[in-house]
Amino acid sequence: MNIDTEQFYELEFHDSFVIVTISKDTILTLDKANVIRNRIRLHFKSNDFVMITHRKFKHKVTDKVFAKGQLKNMNGLAIVSQEKTERDAALIQQKLFDKSFAFFTSLDAAKSWAEAYFLK
Numbered sequence: 001m002n003i004d005t006e007q008f009y010e011l012e013f014h015d016s017f018v019i020v021t022i023s024k025d026t027i028l029t030l031d032k033a034n035v036i037r038n039r040i041r042l043h044f045k046s047n048d049f050v051m052i053t054h055r056k057f058k059h060k061v062t063d064k065v066f067a068k069g070q071l072k073n074m075n076g077l078a079i080v081s082q083e084k085t086e087r088d089a090a091l092i093q094q095k096l097f098d099k100s101f102a103f104f105t106s107l108d109a110a111k112s113w114a115e116a117y118f119l120k
Contacts, residue, residue: 022059
């Protein structure tokens with residue numbers, strides 16, 4: 001496991017997945033998302049991976065983040081939150097993402113899903 005922390009995010013890298021935690025009250029714009037994508041690209045290179053976004057802090061994600069610049073080797077996206085508002089937002093965001101998409105209330109469940117994803 002490798003952890004990368006910056007002002008507006010934390011990335012926790014595992015063999016086949018990354019856990020992204022966005023800092024409290026951040027507005028995740030396309031520019032900020034590109035910073036995160038570049039860091040993920042450096043880590044995984046061309047290897048396939050799954051992204052888990054752990055939404056433990058309130059923040060906003062602009063629609064452009066989902067609509068533009070998805071990494072080709074990102075095969076799935078899991079959103080983790082216990083907040084109903086996050087689940088409602090995830091249902092809207094799911095329509096903007098064309099690969100495997102899941103919502104979990106537990107980080108452990110999301111990790112299990114991500115680990116099992118490549119065992120298929």
